[in-house]
Amino acid sequence: MKLLKYTFAFLACAAITSCSSDDDNNNSEDLTGQTGEVTLKFDNGVGDQDFIFGTNYNKSNDESFQLETLKYIISNVAFTDSEGNTFMYPTEDNVFIVDETDGNNAGEIYITLNNVDAADYVSVSFGVGIDQDRFALGADGQGDFLDEASDEGMMWSWASGYKFIRLDGTFSTNTLTDEPLNVHMGSVGTSLDNYREVTLAFPNTVLVRDDASPEVHIKADIAKVFDGSTTANFVDGYDQVHTDVNETPIIADNINTMFSVHHVHND
Amino acid sequence: MKRELLFLFVCLLVLSCSKDSETEVYVPVLIQVEWPENFPEMAYNLDNNPLTEAGFELGKDLFYEGKLSSNGAIACAFCHEQAYAFTHHGHNLSHGVNGGVGFRNAQPIQNMAYQTSFMWNGSASHLDLQPIIPITSEIEMGETLSNIIQKLSADSEYQEKFERAFEDGEVSTENMLKALSQFMVMMVSSNSKYDKYVRQEDNVILSTIELDGLNTFQQKCTSCHATDLFTDQTFRNNGLPVNPLLNDTGRYEILEDPNDLYKFKVPSLRNVAVSGPYMHDGRFATLEVVLDFYDAGAVDNGNVDPSLLRGDNTYGITLNDYEKESVIAFLKTLTDNEFLEDERFAEY
Numbered sequence: 001m002k003l004l005k006y007t008f009a010f011l012a013c014a015a016i017t018s019c020s021s022d023d024d025n026n027n028s029e030d031l032t033g034q035t036g037e038v039t040l041k042f043d044n045g046v047g048d049q050d051f052i053f054g055t056n057y058n059k060s061n062d063e064s065f066q067l068e069t070l071k072y073i074i075s076n077v078a079f080t081d082s083e084g085n086t087f088m089y090p091t092e093d094n095v096f097i098v099d100e101t102d103g104n105n106a107g108e109i110y111i112t113l114n115n116v117d118a119a120d121y122v123s124v125s126f127g128v129g130i131d132q133d134r135f136a137l138g139a140d141g142q143g144d145f146l147d148e149a150s151d152e153g154m155m156w157s158w159a160s161g162y163k164f165i166r167l168d169g170t171f172s173t174n175t176l177t178d179e180p181l182n183v184h185m186g187s188v189g190t191s192l193d194n195y196r197e198v199t200l201a202f203p204n205t206v207l208v209r210d211d212a213s214p215e216v217h218i219k220a221d222i223a224k225v226f227d228g229s230t231t232a233n234f235v236d237g238y239d240q241v242h243t244d245v246n247e248t249p250i251i252a253d254n255i256n257t258m259f260s261v262h263h264v265h266n267d
Numbered sequence: 268m269k270r271e272l273l274f275l276f277v278c279l280l281v282l283s284c285s286k287d288s289e290t291e292v293y294v295p296v297l298i299q300v301e302w303p304e305n306f307p308e309m310a311y312n313l314d315n316n317p318l319t320e321a322g323f324e325l326g327k328d329l330f331y332e333g334k335l336s337s338n339g340a341i342a343c344a345f346c347h348e349q350a351y352a353f354t355h356h357g358h359n360l361s362h363g364v365n366g367g368v369g370f371r372n373a374q375p376i377q378n379m380a381y382q383t384s385f386m387w388n389g390s391a392s393h394l395d396l397q398p399i400i401p402i403t404s405e406i407e408m409g410e411t412l413s414n415i416i417q418k419l420s421a422d423s424e425y426q427e428k429f430e431r432a433f434e435d436g437e438v439s440t441e442n443m444l445k446a447l448s449q450f451m452v453m454m455v456s457s458n459s460k461y462d463k464y465v466r467q468e469d470n471v472i473l474s475t476i477e478l479d480g481l482n483t484f485q486q487k488c489t490s491c492h493a494t495d496l497f498t499d500q501t502f503r504n505n506g507l508p509v510n511p512l513l514n515d516t517g518r519y520e521i522l523e524d525p526n527d528l529y530k531f532k533v534p535s536l537r538n539v540a541v542s543g544p545y546m547h548d549g550r551f552a553t554l555e556v557v558l559d560f561y562d563a564g565a566v567d568n569g570n571v572d573p574s575l576l577r578g579d580n581t582y583g584i585t586l587n588d589y590e591k592e593s594v595i596a597f598l599k600t601l602t603d604n605e606f607l608e609d610e611r612f613a614e615y
Binding site: 146151161190191246247 | 523
């Protein structure tokens, strides 16, 4: 019965598509209708070191930290081509959790994007966290992401909102040793918007074709969370960052500086 | 709209072709939510979640469903009983799974579609996402979203109900939350004696003492309990002495902004006579005690709402005995028995 329903839906769609004439002019004739797959490989590091759980990393102010949890939400991935056209990945599927524990042996976490329009792309942009438009949809269009985020501990249980980044571990200073470190930064409803977007230029053009599935290697320097555009010291309260109206925008701005495209593979 | 039409067309096709209609299909029967003429505009965006009969019924089933909790016993309705405007009668603080006791008094569920934020500290700003808080709270329902979906997916009745209620027919968190919202959006309380009086329906009139109470209320209470929702939806510190056992800082929790210390959302007063105990921690059992507090019990806890400052530099709302009596008589006219007994929202 259900199959039948889908069959009819498909037929109805096919009928409508075949009736409509799409004679739109497209300059890049070769690429019309072509799509490809793009893989974003997120690679967390601290400065020039690879990120490894439990390793102690120094930061400014003679402080150090080590982490047991490292996750963040990436959304609204879009590519811009050499002619200035933007391809936005479909909204409903355009939200991902980058979790260090999902990394391969090299500590790379893959986000695979299917059916990306074929083009010569020169930059990628994405947001960290959940933007106000997506949040305003409520449950609509969220599909399984609510479960995933909740299971991954990326939603608060005391408020309705997403943690955009989650760092759990310990920190030490000149006088303190292995004190709890928890950075759970996010937006709270409409009263606090910590969503930020970043645009990264590709070092060379990313060619998406039917038969070309490029990979984009993105480095994320976790040190920038605390030593980004603003220095955030644990002794000043940045050991516990949750929804504080003053602290969280600073962490959000810092995170926005941590990404860079290291290289791309066209194959 | 086009898509919906197409879909209806496809559904009709399917229906006309098929002989064995054992499996349920999505046939959206749209239902209207009330917008009483004395209410402000609706905050909930129905475009993202159109109300349907099957969606509403599913939402109701879920509201009364123990499977939404880890021990199978704590449904939403456990703390939200219809006869008490969907509050937890007799509990100043609610309890949940594993003997957990919460920190705040369960709030009524009524006129949710008109609210811009939820929970005493406004920690939820979208109705769809609000249920995630009690569901995943360890002291309330102690469950995970994915586990609930697993439990519901294994239940053939729920499979059918989801198929009837949603186009994609899936037992998913998205659809579960949408169904719960559909149920709650429909829960409009707008037929109290007061409503009929202001809308001039059925020749309803208020008694002298009720009118005196309304008059006092308008002079002394409506700067916060504004509009016919009886809340301006802001967060305010009303000068309650801080309970050191709970040390509940209210909205301060959200943004850790000192200006938010001890602020709680101004509650609606609809059905207030049946929804006690009162205040965020349920410390007051009667409306008399509430008004005595406003008259003479508020303390300067450092951040009290300036509107409560009196000429003698104390905080509160001066009320004589008759004013208290009449305000309570007026508040009782906000009881909406049609809502409290509405079978559409009842478990059985």
